[in-house]
Amino acid sequence: MDHRRLMTEAIDLTRHTRPHPNPRVGAIVLDAAGSVVARAVHEAPGYEHAEALALASAGESARGGTVVVTLEPCNHAGLTPPCTEAILSSGVSSVVIGARDPDTRVDGSGIARLRAAGIEVVEDVAPAEVEAVDPAYFHHRRTGRPLVTLKWAATLDGQAAAADGTSQWITSVESRLDAHVLRADSDAIVVGAGTLIADDPALNVRIPDYEGPEPMPIVVAGRRPLPTGARLWGRGAEIYAPMPLAIDQEVTVLPGPGGVDLAAMVGVLGARGVVSILVEGGPTLAGALWRLGLIDRIVVYLGAVVAGGVGRTVLDGVWETLGDARRGEIVVVERLGPDIKFVFVPGGE
Numbered sequence: 001m002d003h004r005r006l007m008t009e010a011i012d013l014t015r016h017t018r019p020h021p022n023p024r025v026g027a028i029v030l031d032a033a034g035s036v037v038a039r040a041v042h043e044a045p046g047y048e049h050a051e052a053l054a055l056a057s058a059g060e061s062a063r064g065g066t067v068v069v070t071l072e073p074c075n076h077a078g079l080t081p082p083c084t085e086a087i088l089s090s091g092v093s094s095v096v097i098g099a100r101d102p103d104t105r106v107d108g109s110g111i112a113r114l115r116a117a118g119i120e121v122v123e124d125v126a127p128a129e130v131e132a133v134d135p136a137y138f139h140h141r142r143t144g145r146p147l148v149t150l151k152w153a154a155t156l157d158g159q160a161a162a163a164d165g166t167s168q169w170i171t172s173v174e175s176r177l178d179a180h181v182l183r184a185d186s187d188a189i190v191v192g193a194g195t196l197i198a199d200d201p202a203l204n205v206r207i208p209d210y211e212g213p214e215p216m217p218i219v220v221a222g223r224r225p226l227p228t229g230a231r232l233w234g235r236g237a238e239i240y241a242p243m244p245l246a247i248d249q250e251v252t253v254l255p256g257p258g259g260v261d262l263a264a265m266v267g268v269l270g271a272r273g274v275v276s277i278l279v280e281g282g283p284t285l286a287g288a289l290w291r292l293g294l295i296d297r298i299v300v301y302l303g304a305v306v307a308g309g310v311g312r313t314v315l316d317g318v319w320e321t322l323g324d325a326r327r328g329e330i331v332v333v334e335r336l337g338p339d340i341k342f343v344f345v346p347g348g349e
Helices: 003-013 050-062 083-090 109-116 127-133 135-143 173-184 193-199 231-235 262-271 283-291
Strands: 026-030 036-041 066-071 094-099 120-122 147-154 159-161 188-192 216-220 238-241 251-253 276-281 297-302 328-336 339-346
Touching: 003 026, 003 036, 003 066, 003 094, 003 127, 026 050, 036 050, 050 066, 050 083, 066 127, 083 109, 094 127, 109 120, 127 135, 135 147, 147 159, 147 173, 147 283, 173 297, 173 328, 173 339, 188 193, 188 283, 193 216, 193 276, 193 283, 216 231, 216 262, 276 283
Parallel strands: 066 094, 094 120, 147 276, 147 297, 188 216, 188 276, 216 238, 238 251
Antiparallel strands: 026 036, 026 066, 297 339, 328 339
């Protein structure tokens, strides 16, 4: 049996799913002769897990066969029964697992339960690949914090907008579509009050034929009045502010030095099961999150445009000396039409 090929197929099944705060999981069931008899994915919270769905579809064909699953089966009851129970009652003889589940409620207990019952378990077939398709889940379960991604678009000489605020469009259609894929993959999108007031953004996913969930919009407010007719209010946007605001929206008050306690906000969202956050604007909020060390990765779209002068930069703040810079690793470089996309992961201080 080609474990790697089957695991790659199971991983590919999960790419369209949006199950957070649960993990993306794909499962394939083979009969005793090694033929595939069922495939399934976990689509959303409260829905059946991938293993249970696939085994139910396979029925008696699974007996004596194998379950190939991207993530360790859970051994605890939540909105659905433990997946280990479905596996044990199915009569399969072996389970092939892509990666261990870092959730403390699982983390080896699912594997131990299966082995104790006499099931042959092959584990860690493709841990890096499983994590790569759902990095936010792994980050959240290990740290308790959402994976915070900062996104910006800029000219080749580092300008996010002209001095008059115009920026449409620095990047190409291809880059903008990719940015909406990034939105679709996020649980929440965060903007500052300045962006809300200046742009009245919708922060929705604009991909042709997209039918998945929309990210939750979040506004980080200051002391300025917020517009009463913003489009985000119709989408149930959450507001975090340093003080109560006179607005007909629910406001979470988290005062901190100079404004909202951003670290506390990220912690609150993580405790509520928000696994991934996308920060889209503007430079004041982005700069504050960066200086606090709250950014886990940066996705940059560089347009094939040269500003030729200083307009508006991507991060507010003063760069006093080279020693203040934070180094890291560029982990992705990709051509998008005339533009370049890269993903930067900051390293230690």
